[in-house]
Amino acid sequence: MYRVVIIDDEPIIVTGLTRMIPWADYGCEVAGAAYDGLEGLSVIRSMRPHIVISDIYMPKMNGLAMAAALKSEFEDMELSLLTGYRDFDLAQEAIRLGVTRYILKPSNMEELQEAVRVMVSNLQRKGITGGKLAEEEGHALPQKESAAGSFTVNRALEYMKENYSHKVTLTDVADNTYVSQWHLSKLLNRHTGKSFSELLNTIRIEEAKKLLADPALRVGDVAEKVGFLDMAHFSRVFKKVTGISANEYRNTIK
Incomplete structure (x- = not known):
């Protein structure tokens, strides 16, 4: 039997879809339901259904971003959106x-x-007959760069660019893009060729280069503004990314 999960913040719709569609006629069973996006993701990761029917506008979730996350993490999952x-x-x-x-x-x-x-x-055309849907983790990622994967990576990069001045962890970005940390790490590497920390450091150093043009700011001030609490760490990262020290860079733009 194909496993189905239904997600909608209106309980009457969840109940209606569960009861009114003759699921058994299609070789399906409703394995779980949820009433907001975050709960929905938890149910999906637990149940690993073949089919998801979800509202696109829900509390605690951007439906389009959730769709991209699911299709990048569970490539063979069939997903229909309600709006x-x-x-x-x-x-x-x-x-x-x-x-x-x-x-x-x-x-x-x-x-x-x-x-x-x-x-x-x-699902039948892809030769999927039943059981729990395989996660990408069990297979590494697909060789092709999917639209869903690209969407999720772009969303991750946007979040990093908006929050680089604060402490940002892989967990924070994964939560914002609705994928697992493992999956996000693989996606970032596949699409950019860089690790999470390399991408975050590059974003921070690019912003630091802009701030260094202001002579009123000390290098330590710049380091703090772009999210480095440790001046020595900032100096090491800046030189690794640019090939020169922050002071040397500042002298080149005077």
Whole structure:
């Protein structure tokens, strides 16, 4: 049986989808449900379903980012999104990320069952017959750079650029992009050729180079502004990234 998880912040919709779709007719069973995005991710990682039907706008979650995270972490998962808003651009982006169906609320039963048929057909075509869906961890990542992976990496980089002046950990970024730390680390390396710490240091040093143009700022002030609490650490990283010391760099821009 194909395992299904339903996520929506309206309990009546979760109940309706669970009871009204003849899941057994499609070789499916509802294995779990959740009422917000973070809970949904927890259920999905526990159940590893073949099919997910989720609202795109929910508390504690950016639905599109969640879709990208799921498709990058569980490449073979079939995902359909529900929304009460008609947004053509959003629908296009969802399909580009690998979402099977983008369904407007209120949706009729025929449309929902058509989505289920297509998702089941896709699973069958890929030779997936049942059991828990394999995680990418069990296989390393796909050789190709997927749109979902690129979306997740870009979101991670944006978060790092917005928060570089504070303490930023791999856990923080993984939580913001809705993927596991292991998966995010692999994605970053695959798409950029650099580790998390290398990317964060590069962002911080690029910002430090801009600040060093201001003679009123001491090098120690610059280091603190870009997130380094240890001046010696800043000096080592700056030289490693640029090849020269911060003071030497400052002299080149006078």
